[in-house]
Amino acid sequence: MTRTGAIDPNARGPAAVMFTSGELAARLQAELRGPSTIRIRGLESLDAAGPEQLSFVRDPKFWTMWSASRCGAALVSRRAAESAPPPGDRAQLIVPDADSALIQILSMMSPPPTFEPGIHESAVIDSTATVSKSAHIGPGVVIGPRSFVGERAAVLANSVLGADVSIGRHSVIYPNVVIQDRCILGEHVTLHPGVVVGADGFGYYPDPRTRMPMKIPHIGSVVIEDHVEIGSNSTIDRGKFGATRIGAGTKIDNLVQIAHNCVIGKCCIICGMSGLSGSVTLGDGVTLAGRVGIADNHVIGAGATVGAGSGVMDDIPPGETWLGHPARPGRTALRIIASIQQLPDLAAEVRKLVRSQAGSSQNPIKPPAA
Amino acid sequence: MTRTGAIDPNARGPAAVMFTSGELAARLQAELRGPSTIRIRGLESLDAAGPEQLSFVRDPKFWTMWSASRCGAALVSRRAAESAPPPGDRAQLIVPDADSALIQILSMMSPPPTFEPGIHESAVIDSTATVSKSAHIGPGVVIGPRSFVGERAAVLANSVLGADVSIGRHSVIYPNVVIQDRCILGEHVTLHPGVVVGADGFGYYPDPRTRMPMKIPHIGSVVIEDHVEIGSNSTIDRGKFGATRIGAGTKIDNLVQIAHNCVIGKCCIICGMSGLSGSVTLGDGVTLAGRVGIADNHVIGAGATVGAGSGVMDDIPPGETWLGHPARPGRTALRIIASIQQLPDLAAEVRKLVRSQAGSSQNPIKPPAA
Amino acid sequence: MTRTGAIDPNARGPAAVMFTSGELAARLQAELRGPSTIRIRGLESLDAAGPEQLSFVRDPKFWTMWSASRCGAALVSRRAAESAPPPGDRAQLIVPDADSALIQILSMMSPPPTFEPGIHESAVIDSTATVSKSAHIGPGVVIGPRSFVGERAAVLANSVLGADVSIGRHSVIYPNVVIQDRCILGEHVTLHPGVVVGADGFGYYPDPRTRMPMKIPHIGSVVIEDHVEIGSNSTIDRGKFGATRIGAGTKIDNLVQIAHNCVIGKCCIICGMSGLSGSVTLGDGVTLAGRVGIADNHVIGAGATVGAGSGVMDDIPPGETWLGHPARPGRTALRIIASIQQLPDLAAEVRKLVRSQAGSSQNPIKPPAA
Secondary structure (H helix, E strand, C coil): CCCCCCCCCCCCCHHHCCEEHHHHHHHHCCEEECCCCCEECEECCCCCCCCCEEEEECCHHHHHHHHHCCCCEEEEEHHHHCCCCCCCCCEEEEECCHHHHHHHHHHHHCCCCCCCCEECCCCEECCCCEECCCCEECCCCEECCCCEECCCCEECCCCEECCCCEECCCCEECCCCEECCCCEECCCCEECCCCEEEECCCCEEECCCCCCEEECCCCCEEEECCCCEECCCCEEECCCCCEEEECCCCEECCCCEECCCCEECCCCEECCCCEECCCCEECCCCEECCCCEECCCCEECCCCEECCCCEECCCECCCCEEEECCEEEHHHHHHHHHHHHCHHHHHHHHHHHHHHCCCCCCCCCCCCCC | CCCCCCCCCCCCCHHHCCEEHHHHHHHHCCEEECCCCCEECEECCCCCCCCCEEEEECCHHHHHHHHHCCCCEEEEEHHHHCCCCCCCCCEEEEECCHHHHHHHHHHHHCCCCCCCCEECCCCEECCCCEECCCCEECCCCEECCCCEECCCCEECCCCEECCCCEECCCCEECCCCEECCCCEECCCCEECCCCEEEECCCCEEECCCCCCEEECCCCCEEEECCCCEECCCCEEECCCCCEEEECCCCEECCCCEECCCCEECCCCEECCCCEECCCCEECCCCEECCCCEECCCCEECCCCEECCCCEECCCECCCCEEEECCEEEHHHHHHHHHHHHCHHHHHHHHHHHHHHCCCCCCCCCCCCCC | CCCCCCCCCCCCCHHHCCEEHHHHHHHHCCEEECCCCCEECEECCCCCCCCCEEEEECCHHHHHHHHHCCCCEEEEEHHHHCCCCCCCCCEEEEECCHHHHHHHHHHHHCCCCCCCCEECCCCEECCCCEECCCCEECCCCEECCCCEECCCCEECCCCEECCCCEECCCCEECCCCEECCCCEECCCCEECCCCEEEECCCCEEECCCCCCEEECCCCCEEEECCCCEECCCCEEECCCCCEEEECCCCEECCCCEECCCCEECCCCEECCCCEECCCCEECCCCEECCCCEECCCCEECCCCEECCCCEECCCECCCCEEEECCEEEHHHHHHHHHHHHCHHHHHHHHHHHHHHCCCCCCCCCCCCCC
């Protein structure tokens, strides 16, 4: 790519926070081998790291890459420490688990975003709305009648809140989000750009005279509890009556559809492009891998897991892992999938059996065309 | 969830409309059992309803729940009425069908939204555009040259209309919608938030010299006929030439993709996350369940239905139900799906046959690894 | 659809560009049969074309449709030219390949959009941002600190750029796009409406005390190289550290999800509704048909193709075609798919074998229920 301007993305922003190897070791309570004065400005894998970047050695097998790497320092998992080469002029930070330490470092390098209190002059806020003094309202934001934005919450550029919407303390609404009338968000909620909360559910009934689909009004709302995060361009429809509800601590990825009257438990993980039809219930701690579909009215028990790409047409008991389309309990599904892979061989074997059996040749199985 | 502000979502908005049990019975032409003076402010299922909420008994088996419920009144389907317990101090409204009556009530409690005529001062409207005096244009809306917004139509906050766009009477464009140049919407059309109409279709050809994909210009448009409704964040691409067309009365759910030059008939139902490739044709009254994909150039006949999660690689004759991936006629598909569930048993049976047959053991089918 | 206003979509916009049949023949270096004076204002298929529209005859079998068509002229592929009827008062333009010529004509009729230099008065641009004098900034656009917009680039209505964003020369950002902090776009990049670039990746780890999913900070960025095009409402997440990268010339359709730290090669084609999990690598020239899912960390080799609706759970070697769920090499997958279609017959055959074999009837395979 041709360079297009004066901006160097490596020279500013969160990555510009600087720590020495000694400071990092102290903060992580790590054993430091090598110098304590190495300046660290970012993280990178061993093959791509430079002298001011921290990398990681999770496993003894990565020491060869460490030797070839230009990294200034590395997080080293305890189990890799014994076989460590001498650090030389670079630093090794020995920790129980490099992955956990990595997350600590990411948090140190990227303090949660803060937003200046105040309302941008271009925002359009209904005179009956309440915005806390410590909240941030960005340019072009629209806030409808009787809506409420809590302390230290942020509603970023061009997002639109309807009437009677409530945004709890410390919540962050990224740009171009739409939250329709009467939807309620708890505290520490994050909505990424383009999320739509509270559009009408998809419900119609055929007009007896005209055969045209007539709209079923949706007078319910959406309730999103504390610490929920919802990914870009996902859509959460309002209830027909009563609320569509997302339980506290649940995390939803991009391009996910949650239909009207779904009730999602606490601390669920819903990966990208999954879709829940109307009135689906998820217990607490359910995990849906990517691109899962669930037919309407089904109940997924607490702690259950559904594999990627599955289509769920049944209730799933708590704690079970299901997969496939239609989804089946994991052991059954894996046996079926394994059998399918061997199906051409099985068919050949059956043809052989048929041929070898006298008098059974009137209606043989044809070999597949492909 | 910690309470985050002064807003009580149950105390205002559409749900605040109040009827007495007597008024409801009169409007529904229902037989009223019990008091006519019970105040009803909303709807709820039997297990969750309170004294000012209406619930419903579709089937005699729900009378146990009625007895335990705190609901103030219930809609009762005729077939459940015979076995009804005495209403006591609560009301029973006997109707032919509780579901149909429910839709009537939802409509009574939620009159269609109305929007004040006028143009918000922050809207940016080209001097050559025409906006009807009775239309509503929200804050931050942008309307391009020669575009037209009809009588009593509404274009809500931060939506963007390109050049030569036309929006018919009574249509509602929710916030953050984008409608590109030359797209035409009929009357009573509803676009939910984040819908994109009229982006270029996805068409490229390999440049003979550079091997890079070169863009095929898309100079067509999109025509959306009367009474169409399109769900949040769905995308309707413009035609290469000629128009992508959505027929009158068709309803499209969230996160649906309609590619360039699709022609969709009247009164189709397209459920969430379905995707139509280029130049797909749907006859009138086609139903696509959730997450259906259709390969380019195929024709789905009038009144056909495609099951959830199906991948259509063929034309489908009118009136048929297909499902699966690749989709097959329903009966065939169900036989295949049932056979797949039994495949591990079938494979075991074949292994047994092979073992029991002398001289056939050179190349036995291995049991699956899982 | 009832006519809703004064706008005639056929009378203005790109389609209003006019050429005579003689001019078109000269520009295409086509052999002209028939008059050179026919006015052409647009393109249409033979069945729908009118006297001022150009159509095309790719194959001799279409001459019957030509005779019935009202088109004023047609592009004719060389191999159809021999059997051409006399042109009469209409024009035939004989070219080596009608499809290639069609693309040339579309380009002539639709010059790439140009945007007036200047910044709309309603745009909100940080005082530390740099906007080239020849760039176009539309109404309601928001541009954050230190961001950069290159020469002749356009950022259209209500799009939002965070801090330290860079947009290269000639790039077009359509309305309602969001580009978060530190993301870098090359030259001639096109982002269609509703695209989100640079939201946090989807990564959590369970808090050891509370069991709640704790957010893994994403301090990386997104780099989009020259000549990339991304379809409406698609989402490209930022890297955990390091960048999510889209290679030069790659084209991405609508509603596609690219997760954190994916690295996509040059000139890939990613069709609608496909989704890449975290840290997926695509070599140069990879094609993903519609609705493909790829599990995290997998590598798809250069020039590989994945069939529509596939779920990829393995690395794919360069140049291969895979399909199915789980995806398998094309030949294997097609054999499996063909076998599945014949499975009910196979099961019947096995039941017959079992019945005919004495002593083997204790545990017969039941016929499927459907």
